[in-house]
Amino acid sequence: MIYLDYSATTPVIDEVLDSYVHVTKDFIGNANSIHSLGVRSKELLLKATKQISEILNCDINEIVYTSGASESNSTALKGVAFKHCKKGKHIVSSPLEHKSVLETLKYLEMCGFEVSYAKLMPNGQIDLKHLESLIRDDTILVSICAVNSEVGYKSPLKTIRQIINKKNSNVIFHSDMTQALGKTKVNLYDVDLASFSGHKVYAPKGIGILYKSKKVIIEPLIWGLTENAKFRGGTPPLPLIVSLAKAMRIMNENLDSNIKKVAQLNELLINGLNDDKIHINSNNLCVPHIVNLSLKSIRSETFVRALEKYEIYISTNSACSSLESSTVLKSVTDDKTINTTSIRISLSHFTTKLEINEFIRIFYKVYDELLFKK
Amino acid sequence: MEKLLLIKYGELTTKGDNRNYFICFLVKSIENKLLGLNYKIEKDYYRMFIHTDDVYEALNRLKNVFGIHEIVIAYKLNDSNIDSICTSAVDVLKNVSFNTFKVETNRSDKSYKIKSNDVSRTVGASILKNINNITVDVHNPDILLNVEIRKEAVYLYYERYAGMNGYPVGTMGKALLMLSGGIDSVVAGYLSIKRGVSLDFVYFESIPHTSLEARNKVISLANTLCNYGNIGHIYVVNFTKIQEYIYKNMKGEYLITFMRRMMYRIAEKIAEKIGANAIINGENIGQVASQTLTSIKAVNDVTNYPIIRPLATYDKLEIIDVAKKIGTYNISILPYEDCCTVFVPKHPVINPKLDVIHSEEEKFDFALLDQIFEDIINIEVPTKERHNEYL
Structure with a gap:
């Protein structure tokens, strides 16, 4: 099997799974209980949270656990919108966002909020001048992801923050950093809110983080708040939280060398796919972990399914919205042969050169087969 | 070069x-x-x-x-x-x-x-x-x-x-710090370490009236002092029976006075046993009813041991400044009740009288004090990191 869909989700590392199992068995107490079993669970909860806050370089009280990045995004956007709607009802975002951001924004539009989207330039970067022109006195929130999930475009968060501050320094800045974690050095300095997900960094599915700066107040999405769940109600899922803390530690310890390794794999892959028949959409402004390309003459779904015969697993645009055409690429180019035939190959430091070479070989084989049939 | x-x-x-x-x-x-x-x-x-x-x-x-x-x-x-x-x-x-x-x-x-x-x-x-x-x-x-x-x-x-100035930790020998979970006592400990004293700690708890979290808080405070070079032991005293006895049988407004006299008696015994040359605490003139000069005198009456009160003359804000500087403030303000806040009389006596104390204390069952030493828990600090294997 050659798995090249790491940006959809990652396999759980054995050591992390061990922690999940042991914590589930050894810590039966609810961290909210006051008896010694609860205190013991709380002790571990605090320790795990401290570890995470040190990795993200923030305060321990700024970590809010959620079920994943979609919940983090929903909490952030609805939380800011409903808490601050008296100051204004205008929100700015971009076509680079994940479905969980775009659909929440659509919902907020139904609730009476106004949403503007910054345009993209042909290189996939946000048109900063246009962004600047969108920010108004009644803008309360800007939400722009750190790394786009489909093509891998990185956004210049620092510059965006400066632009926001120039126009209206009261604006709250949220960034979906789900695809940035483990792929770049994450920096919370410029944002007020940020979303993360565990299952993109080799932790189990079902756990995510919302970073919420101490300075920002939001309306909770899920009520039932306790001392251990100050902004999101619910019993803290200790085994998931500890697994996430461990996965993030492992990720962080090898971040530089992992990025370097993936960059080499990326180069190998791009060189191997250098052919006029296809068009590579990812560029040097993208993280090396994601290679998005358009097949031009073949439908992406057909191609992805055809590769499965060889036990090769990749994605049409982002996994969560596989059956629609790409919103990102539509914003970058009008060329339909490009924006309707894209596939995403996503790499990991676990990927080997052998796998890449094999992938390239099968890629052309399948490509030619499908072309012939057509 | x-x-x-x-x-x-x-x-x-x-x-x-x-x-x-x-x-x-x-x-x-x-x-x-x-x-x-x-x-x-x-x-x-x-x-x-x-x-x-x-x-x-x-x-x-x-x-x-x-x-x-x-x-x-x-x-x-x-x-x-x-x-x-x-x-x-x-x-x-x-x-x-x-x-x-x-x-x-x-x-x-x-x-x-x-x-x-x-x-x-x-x-x-x-x-x-x-x-x-x-x-x-x-x-x-x-x-x-x-x-x-x-x-x-x-x-x-x-x-x-x-540098931090002061004397190297240990050069002045050992003392016993009466450590509560509050802001003051740990600052008193820090200031003593600065003068070259190495510290062991005594902590009084009243489980089930107080929680394990309160104990953990005290352990984290003692651990924080390890950052400044102090290595020692915490002696956790189960104070419940004494406190309950005083509460049930003795004069209400003197409750804190009796309690503190018992604490001093216990601290003195521990200090003697571990070879500590002084007892240190966070008492501060006038901060609360039990810290007026007459109260301090009434409590001190039970021992000839040197009692050092590094914070005696500090203002509360000055103490808080030090607590923030040394990183104990955020731990100290965690909201867990300690044994001093559980049994508090409505109107504690501000000027306790020694003759009243002496006659009232005749009611006390001093055998309770001896029993206490059997269940003292001894915790080493810095404590070994727990649960690391999971993370």
Whole structure:
């Protein structure tokens, strides 16, 4: 099997799974209980949270656990919108966002909020001048992801923050950093809110983080708040939280060398796919972990399914919205042969050169087969 | 040219014949802090030198060590020839950004032929000649370059970092700190460590009236003091029966007075047993009813042991400032009840009378005190990190 869909989700590392199992068995107490079993669970909860806050370089009280990045995004956007709607009802975002951001924004539009989207330039970067022109006195929130999930475009968060501050320094800045974690050095300095997900960094599915700066107040999405769940109600899922803390530690310890390794794999892959028949959409402004390309003459779904015969697993645009055409690429180019035939190959430091070479070989084989049939 | 750390001693320099005793303790403190690094310590009567490949990491770790006046990053030259001093000085400063500078020389090696002032002048001239756009300013320079000429070598330095001063931990022997989970007592502990005292701790708890979290809070406070070089034990006293007895049987408004008298009696016994020379606490004149001078006198009445109250004259805000500086404030304000807040009379006595106390205390069952020593829990600090295997 050659798995090249790491940006959809990652396999759980054995050591992390061990922690999940042991914590589930050894810590039966609810961290909210006051008896010694609860205190013991709380002790571990605090320790795990401290570890995470040190990795993200923030305060321990700024970590809010959620079920994943979609919940983090929903909490952030609805939380800011409903808490601050008296100051204004205008929100700015971009076509680079994940479905969980775009659909929440659509919902907020139904609730009476106004949403503007910054345009993209042909290189996939946000048109900063246009962004600047969108920010108004009644803008309360800007939400722009750190790394786009489909093509891998990185956004210049620092510059965006400066632009926001120039126009209206009261604006709250949220960034979906789900695809940035483990792929770049994450920096919370410029944002007020940020979303993360565990299952993109080799932790189990079902756990995510919302970073919420101490300075920002939001309306909770899920009520039932306790001392251990100050902004999101619910019993803290200790085994998931500890697994996430461990996965993030492992990720962080090898971040530089992992990025370097993936960059080499990326180069190998791009060189191997250098052919006029296809068009590579990812560029040097993208993280090396994601290679998005358009097949031009073949439908992406057909191609992805055809590769499965060889036990090769990749994605049409982002996994969560596989059956629609790409919103990102539509914003970058009008060329339909490009924006309707894209596939995403996503790499990991676990990927080997052998796998890449094999992938390239099968890629052309399948490509030619499908072309012939057509 | 080797880059190393040069340590200037703190108040221990006022010591004469026994200075070496203090220096040895300082070496021990430093060795504890540098655990895991590759280093070598050289010391004499005036200075200590630390050779290590990771100068900045070592520097960072030593910023919390008592007994150090100043830590400087020094460059060691084995060749004391004036030309080589000049070349090295330029090398050291050429990548540093500054506009004005001054050179100061001190020559502990008086056999060195050039006088200190002349060395400064020559080195200064050479720096002026070789680095562009800088001038000399003898009053308020951006950079002060020290040239220290010693028998074994010459040292150049311009980066200085303030040390913690005080005496090396342990030089003054051991004391027992009455540690609650509040803001004050841990600050009193910190100030005592600063004077060279090493601490063990006594903590009174009243489970089930108080929680395990309250105990954990006290453990974290004691652990925080380990950052400043203190290694010791916490003696956790189960105070429940005594407190309940006083509450049920004795005069209500004197409750805190009786409670504290019992605490002092227990603390004294523990102190004697562990060889502590004093009891230290966070009492502060007038802060609460049990800390008026008459209350302090009434409580102190049970012991002849030296009781040291480092915070006696501090204002609350001054105490909070220290607590924030040493990183205990955020732990102290966690909302867990301790044994002093559980049983509080509505109107505690402000001026307790000794004759009342003595006659009332006849009711007390002193056998309870003896029983307590059987269930004292002894916890070592720094505590071993728990649950690491999961993370």
